[in-house]
Amino acid sequence: MTKQQANWSPYDNNGGSCVAIAGADYCVIAADTRMSTGYSILTREYSKICKLADKSVMASSGFQADVKALQKHLAARHLIYQHQHNKQMSCPAMAQLLSNTLYYKRFFPYYAFNVLGGLDSEGKGCVYTYDAVGSYERVGYSAQGSGSTLIMPFLDNQLKSPSPLLLPAQDAVTPLSELEAVDLVKTVFASATERDIYTGDKLEIVILNADGIRHEYMELRKD
Amino acid sequence: MFRNQYDTDVTTWSPAGRLFQVEYAMEAVKQGSAAIGLRSRAHVVLACVNKANSELSSHQKKIFKVDDHIGLAIAGLTADGRVLSRYMRSECINYSFTYESPLPVGRLVVQLADKAQVCTQRSWKRPYGVGLLVAGLDESGAHLYYNCPSGNYFEYQAFAIGSRSQAAKTYLERRFENFTDSSREDLIKDALIAVRETLQGETLKSSICTIAVVGIGEAFHTLDQETVQQLIDAFEIVAEPEAPAAEPDAAAEQGEGADQGAAADQGVAPMDI
Numbered sequence: 001m002t003k004q005q006a007n008w009s010p011y012d013n014n015g016g017s018c019v020a021i022a023g024a025d026y027c028v029i030a031a032d033t034r035m036s037t038g039y040s041i042l043t044r045e046y047s048k049i050c051k052l053a054d055k056s057v058m059a060s061s062g063f064q065a066d067v068k069a070l071q072k073h074l075a076a077r078h079l080i081y082q083h084q085h086n087k088q089m090s091c092p093a094m095a096q097l098l099s100n101t102l103y104y105k106r107f108f109p110y111y112a113f114n115v116l117g118g119l120d121s122e123g124k125g126c127v128y129t130y131d132a133v134g135s136y137e138r139v140g141y142s143a144q145g146s147g148s149t150l151i152m153p154f155l156d157n158q159l160k161s162p163s164p165l166l167l168p169a170q171d172a173v174t175p176l177s178e179l180e181a182v183d184l185v186k187t188v189f190a191s192a193t194e195r196d197i198y199t200g201d202k203l204e205i206v207i208l209n210a211d212g213i214r215h216e217y218m219e220l221r222k223d
Numbered sequence: 224m225f226r227n228q229y230d231t232d233v234t235t236w237s238p239a240g241r242l243f244q245v246e247y248a249m250e251a252v253k254q255g256s257a258a259i260g261l262r263s264r265a266h267v268v269l270a271c272v273n274k275a276n277s278e279l280s281s282h283q284k285k286i287f288k289v290d291d292h293i294g295l296a297i298a299g300l301t302a303d304g305r306v307l308s309r310y311m312r313s314e315c316i317n318y319s320f321t322y323e324s325p326l327p328v329g330r331l332v333v334q335l336a337d338k339a340q341v342c343t344q345r346s347w348k349r350p351y352g353v354g355l356l357v358a359g360l361d362e363s364g365a366h367l368y369y370n371c372p373s374g375n376y377f378e379y380q381a382f383a384i385g386s387r388s389q390a391a392k393t394y395l396e397r398r399f400e401n402f403t404d405s406s407r408e409d410l411i412k413d414a415l416i417a418v419r420e421t422l423q424g425e426t427l428k429s430s431i432c433t434i435a436v437v438g439i440g441e442a443f444h445t446l447d448q449e450t451v452q453q454l455i456d457a458f459e460i461v462a463e464p465e466a467p468a469a470e471p472d473a474a475a476e477q478g479e480g481a482d483q484g485a486a487a488d489q490g491v492a493p494m495d496i
Contacts, residue, residue, distance in 0.1 A: 076316045083288070083312050 015198030017147030018059035020117035022125030026209040029117040044201035061145030063111035091118030102134030140172035147192035248372035251352035255298035257385035266438035267358035293359035294443035298385030300352035328359030340374030
């Protein structure tokens with residue numbers, strides 16, 4: 001008598017990689033634009049990045065239907081916040097909201113691997129990295145998604161930020177300049193694209209700083 | 224005012240076929256400070272008079288943003304107005320979430336009216352004591368609606384509610400035929416003049432008046448105090464209730480003459496009670 005197996009899964013993995021790097025007064029959030037299923041490509045131009053608030057940008061890889069639902073949910077909650085408080089949510093506040101939203105579905109999770117980037121209340125860059133059920137941590141940089149295992153060690157090598165457990169507390173943000181950080185992101189994606197079949201096509205980069213928000217694009221290998 | 228045996232609860236009809244509790248709720252609207260709305264083809268303007276309890280307190284918020292394309296002004300029990308605007312915001316967010324498009328204004332006011340009607344047919348509830356001027360934009364154009372505690376709602380080209388609103392209505396009745404083709408600036412000017420009508424001689428300044436605008440390509444927002452004061456000064460609207468049509472044009476050209484003009488007006492104003 002073998003155990004009954006499900007004949008379908010509510011989840012799918014659409015692949016892709018996301019990265020975010022925090023600087024002294026900027027934050028870079030990037031993701032590739034390839035959406036796949038199994039060994040097929042669904043589209044080469046799908047954005048995994050969503051602006052949740054003036055100073056909070058989220059990039060999510062995983063099951064894009066769940067990602068879309070999560071983005072809509074957070075956008076609606078942000079609107080309620082604005083009505084009640086007459087201002088935009090800060091990035092740390094949005095970080096907590098995202099965590100709570102994910103844990104709310106602890107027993108039927110959003111299949112979304114998120115990285116939230118933005119500027120904190122002091123204007124310094126901040127990056128928060130999550131698992132699928134809302135466990136999160138503020139870090140100086142992070143990568144999620146199918147290429148994360150290729151990207152993260154390289155970022156560790158280039159940016160190694162001090163442990164958040166150290167006393168006295170040391171700054172997590174990278175000393176790199178904004179241009180250097182954007183360049184690093186482009187290098188990192190070009191490398192990940194070489195070996196990860198789910199990463200490629202085009203790179204979308206969002207840069208948040210005191211002047212506002214900026215987009216950059218770069219072509220990646222399409223094979 | 225009425226004081227009879229049929230006004231104790233809302234579920235009792237009078238022999239004349241009236242629900243007195245609902246009518247009393249509408250009286251509450253007339254006690255609140257004035258709120259005025261006007262619409263043109265592409266814009267809707269809401270204006271209201273801010274009344275503070277004392278000089279020490281801040282004035283009550285009477286204009287609420289419901290969504291980028293809808294806002295409202297209230298007169299009457301502010302707390303009821305706040306609760307209803309929270310309901311309306313929630314409805315807009317839920318509709319947007321499901322249909323990824325803005326809630327049409329006509330649908331929202333019907334939902335609001337039905338919500339008000341419920342309170343006229345339950346013995347354990349009371350009618351909402353607030354009148355709402357709902358201003359909004361949707362695919363069918365610019366709209367201004369008035370929702371009343373009875374559960375009725377009407378669409379208007381221009382309307383005024385609250386205390387001394389009759390003065391504003393009289394002014395609006397004279398001018399409303401021109402509103403459809405008005406520019407945004409002229410519409411705001413008419414709103415300010417209508418507000419001044421309700422003040423009956425009191426000087427119109429930005430501290431006692433709030434203006435909000437929604438239009439095609441313009442999300443609902445309240446104008447800040449400086450802008451309102453500049454508009455009041457530019458349109459030469461101070462105390463003179465019978466401002467002839469020629470005067471505002473002349474005043475707009477000679478900005479420096481504003482002080483002179485104002486002084487002359489105050490000397491002439493007949494309505495100082």
